[in-house]
Every structure is written in structure tokens, then in C-alpha cells.
Amino acid sequence: MQMRDFAIGELAAETGVKIPTIRYYEGIGLIEPPPRTDGNQRRYGETALERLKFIAHARAMGFPMVELKAMLRIAGHKDAPCADLDELVRGRLVEVNERIARLTALRGELSGMLESHHHGTIGECRVVEVLSDHGSCATEH
Amino acid sequence: MQMRDFAIGELAAETGVKIPTIRYYEGIGLIEPPPRTDGNQRRYGETALERLKFIAHARAMGFPMVELKAMLRIAGHKDAPCADLDELVRGRLVEVNERIARLTALRGELSGMLESHHHGTIGECRVVEVLSDHGSCATEH
DNA sequence: GTAATTGCTCTAGTCACTAGAGGTTCAAGC
DNA sequence: GCTTGAACCTCTAGTGACTAGAGCAATTAC
Secondary structure (H helix, E strand, O other), X not given: OOOOOEEHHHHXXXXXXXXXXXXXXXXXXXXXXXXXXXXXOEEEOHHHHHHHHXXXXXXXXXXXXXXXXXXXXXXXXXXXXXXXXXXXXXXXXXXXXXXXXXXXXXXXXXXXXXXXXXXXXXXXXHHHHHHHOHHHOOOOO | OOOOOEEHHHHHHHHOOOHHHHHHHXXXXXXXXXXXXXXXXXXXXXXXXXXXXXXXXHHHOOOOHHXXXXXXXXXXXXXXXXXXXXXXXXXXXXXHHHXXXXXXXXXXXXXXXXXXXXXXXXXXXXXXXXXXXXXXXXXXX
16 A cells, blocks of 8 residues: 655645745744655655644644644654643633633723714714723723 | 923833834834934824824734724824724724634634543544544634 | 933844745646 | 646745844933
8 A cells, every 4th residue: 555645735735734834834844854756846645744734723723833843742752641732732722711801801892982982073082082091991901 | 381201211111112112113104203302312292102002002902003004094184084993993893703703612622622532642632633633623713 | 420221223033924036847638 | 759837946035013132322310
């Protein structure tokens, strides 16, 4: 059984990661430099495909680059304890919760702005006022 | 009655915007170049302070730079209709709602990942699986 | 009057990519 | 086997929104 191999464009199509981005990832050492054809073109195997999918998905979930690197390091040791990875996911969860809270507060502020002014001109517009005066906010941001 | 004037550091302290950032804003034309002392140092008046507060607050609320510029243009015309500004705020509100929705979905996914695996090692860890396989996600991101 | 603080300009660096120039290789059809 | 067009290569430079640092000048406090 022979493994399929992919040109960079196929890999891109398969994962949704753009071609220059794949090369960029290689440049910064996030993925391994793949073998090349005689004509110097990159050819990727299944493993590279999986790894890139992993990366793409984690990025889409908002994991920052540094954590991503840590995850890849961990995911590489098949016998390492799950706890390490858990830790990262848990951290991310906390962050997501915080961001939801902040955005929810912001939503309140924005819709408040819209409700409370119907004077017609900017000169007396509450939106401008509210924006200028952070002190009147209910929340931190 | 004479207006107070502020050195750049005072302005920074007052608004929470860092000094290099204030100069950067001046460079890109977001704020006016203020008058200078004989020794070439910037001195700001109340108006500049207000404008910078406006900017800082809008940025903190996540308005992107382009919208910020539009808002400043509008806020400058004291007799312009409020509707224009409303439009921007409304747009931002839609965006905030979308982001809340996406983050909420993400939260579900993350906590799902944490619940569904207690095997001990990475080799059989669902976290790695889920991250690799976007197809198994309930949602878009 | 002097010392500490604050300010000035300018260049370059950050992150995570993206765009473009200019050239080479591959795969498919004839 | 040959041609053609798509896909690939490297390299440089640009993006946005700042941030950091060097090297020097002005201001302020004592």
C-alpha cells in the first residue's frame, strides 16, 4: 500500500490553509520541510496533512501561535499524559468565557447608545457623548 | 479663563493611550498635529483631550480603525444627522452578536473536549482527535 | 545651577500573514 | 515527443496598529 502524496496546492485545498501560509509555517518551523521532487517542488504525505489540519483547526478556534506550538510538541509524544493538553484547553476555555462576558457587556452598551438618542443632529447626540466619556461606562474594557 | 494645556505624557496619563501611540495617531492623521513650545514639544488643549478620549474609548469597544475615522468625520459636523453614526453603531452591534455566538459555540466544543476523555495518554486522546478533525465540529469557524 | 525627568525624531521590529515579480516544473492533450 | 497552461519555486516588500530603542534636547524640581 502506497501513501498518496500531495502537492502544496492540493494540501491547501484539502485543509483550507492558503499556499503562502503553508510555506510560511514551514519557514517558522511549525511544520517540517517536506521532501521535494527532482524539480524542487514540495510533496507532502498523510502525516503532514493531518498535522496541518490540526493546526488549521486550532487556529480557527483561536489558540494563539505559542500555545499551538506547545500543543504540537505535546501531541508528538504519544505517551505523554493528557493532562498537559488539558491544561491548555482549560486555559483557552477561561479566556473564551472572559471574552464572552466582555462582549456581552459591550453589547449592552451599544444598544443602550442606540435607544437613548433621537434628537436628530450630531451636536446633541448621545453616541458621541458616550464614546467620549469612558467614565460613564458600566464596565471595564 | 485660560484653558489648561497638556504635555504628551499628561495626555497619555489622562486617556490611557501610550505616548508613542499618540504620536503614531498624529502620524497617520487621526489627530491633528498640536501646537509646539519653543523647544518643539507638543502641547495639547481640551479639544485634543476629548478627541483622544473618544478614540480610545471607541478602540476599546472594538471599532476598527476605518470606522473610527468615519465616526470622527461625522462627529466633526455638529449639524449632520445622527443616522449616519447610528448606522456604524448598529453595524458594530451585529458584529458583536456574531462574535458572541461563535464564541459560545466554541465554548461548547472546548468543554466537550475536556469531558469526553480520561484515558491518560495522548495516543488515545480525544483532544488531539477533535483538533485534527474539523469535520466533526457542530459549527462553523 | 544642576540633575532627573520628560520630551523629540528616526529607524527598525513585532505578528501572522499576503502580494507581487520573475522564473521553473509538472501534467495533460495531441 | 512536444507543447502549452497551470501550478510551483524563491525572494522581497507590504500590511495594521502599534512597540522598542538609540541618541539627543527641553523642561521642571530642588
